Amino acid sequence: MKFYYQLTPALIGVTIALVQTKVAMALSPTEVNNIAKQITVLIQSKKPRYGSGVIIKKEGNTYTVLTAAHVVEVQDNYEIITPDGQRYALNYSSVKPMPGVDLAVAQFTSSQNYNLAKIGNSDSSTEGTAAYVAGFPAPTFAINQSVYTFSNGTITANASKPLRDGYALVYSNNTSEGMSGGAVLNEKGELIAVHGRADLDTKEIKTGFNLGIPINTFLRLSAKTGVDVGVSAPNTPVATAPKADDFFIQAGEKYQKRDYKGAIADYTSALKINPNFALAYNNRGLTHSVLGD
Incomplete structure (x- = not known):
């Protein structure tokens, strides 16, 4: 099992997440929330636009934040609000979209010490x-400011063939607009994904898919x-045949x-490959009901 931890090289002043073999025990939701709260930031523009991000690297006084590209796709005067409530100008010239996926990194400068995300292995989820x-939902009529939110759930699929923009991990958590770019963490408090998409119901709450x-x-x-964060992706064998998860995520998109x-x-x-895929049974039944079958 891979265990990721922080190291501050004294000579070069760079803090990044590195890998070391170690057994890591599952944390309680409260413990994971405490981790998430310290690494998740609010990204806000003057328009206003709201999104979230995750602190993944520090070099000197420069912090790197990972977010969804659509959060910062419009050039504007963005601020990053850190867990201690401090506001920092986002250096828009530092924004780097990742090719072919809905991810981007951006930077801000601070002399304060902020925690960094521990990088997990998303293939194990x-x-x-x-x-x-974790993230910051946009203000609503009921709540007139963006407030940190933490949501529990489970992984429902991890596709080997992603949807458009790189989306491949599916989870059941309830999320809201503004949480795009926020951290998706596993039971060890490790970063396994960046949140970005979900359905909307009539109350504008993202739920389910x-x-x-x-x-x-x-x-x-x-x-x-x-963009060097000091961690390499594991050498996971490439799937040669479709997985049940691949069909499940395609079904949700359709x-x-x-x-x-x-x-x-x-x-x-999906059920032909995995007859025990309970959520696929459930969702197929719901889809039949929509058609009136």
């Missing part, structure tokens, strides 16, 4: 394992784009596009 999402981009996707791209018959076909394909 399988159906039924714990997932926690939540999507994140696996952290291993970022690690594979970061080396190519000059359901969102109201291609209900296509969704049913994909749920059925």
Whole structure:
């Protein structure tokens, strides 16, 4: 098992997450929340636009934040609000979108010490394992400011063939607009994905089919784009045949596009591979009910 921890090289002044073999025990939701609260930031523009991000690196007084690219896609005067409530100007010239996926990094400068995310192995996050999402929902009529939110859930699929923009991890947590770019953590408090997409119900609450981009996707791209966080993606064997998770995530995408018959076909394909995929049974039944079957 890989265990990721922080190290501050005294000579070069860079703090990054490095890898060491060690057994890591599962943490309680409260313990994971304490970790998430210290690494998750609010990203706010003057327009205003709201999003979230995760602190992943420190070099000198420069911090690097990982977020969803759509959070910072419009050039504007953004601020990063850190866990201690301090506001820092986001250096927009530092924004680097990752090619082909909905991820970007950005930087801010501070002399304060902030915690960094521990990088996990997203390939190890399988159906039924714990997932926690942290972020800052946008203000609503009821709550007129963006307040840190932490949501419990479970992984429902981890596809080997991602959807458009790199989304491949599916989880059941309830999330809201503004939490895009926030951390998705495992039961050890490690960063396994960046949150970015989900459905909306009539109350504008994202629920059920939540999507994140696996952290291993970022690690594979970061080396190519000059964003060094000191961690390499594991050498996971490439799937040679479709997984049940691949059909499940495609079904969810088709359901969102109201291609209900296509969704049913994909749920059925997922169940042929994994007859014990309970959520695929449930969602196929719900889709049949939408069609009036």
